[in-house]
Amino acid sequence: MFRAYLKVNDTCPHCGAELHHQRADDAPPYVTMFIVGHVIVSLLLTFEVFWPEAPFWLEALVFCGMTAALSLILLPRVKGAFVALQWSLRMHGFGEAAPMDRSSPAI
Numbered sequence: 001m002f003r004a005y006l007k008v009n010d011t012c013p014h015c016g017a018e019l020h021h022q023r024a025d026d027a028p029p030y031v032t033m034f035i036v037g038h039v040i041v042s043l044l045l046t047f048e049v050f051w052p053e054a055p056f057w058l059e060a061l062v063f064c065g066m067t068a069a070l071s072l073i074l075l076p077r078v079k080g081a082f083v084a085l086q087w088s089l090r091m092h093g094f095g096e097a098a099p100m101d102r103s104s105p106a107i
Contacts, residue, residue: 001019001080001083002076002080005076006075006076006079008020008022008024008079008083017087017094018093019083019087021092021093021094022082022083022086022087022092022094023086023091023092024079024082024083024086027082028075028078028079028081028082029075031078031082032071032074032075032078033071035074035078036067036070036071036074039070040063040066040067040070043063043066044059044063047059047063
């Protein structure tokens, strides 16, 4: 689906579906930060419970590295999930729009 780290191909290399009109925008980084924040804070609190006298430099090194690594690993996967969600719901140009049913009057 991607031709670079976060750059979506214009067309699917497998089926040829057009992907150029996807609009993931800011949602993938937001969801990635939400997931990573919850995981890292939970691990940090657990770490503090089991080793309260740990040196600060060790905590900073371990948890900053884990935060960066987890963010870089999750971001393309979350973006792919958002593009797939848009495709499955036929949003932003994926598929034809359903015709409006004008048989019932609007309230």
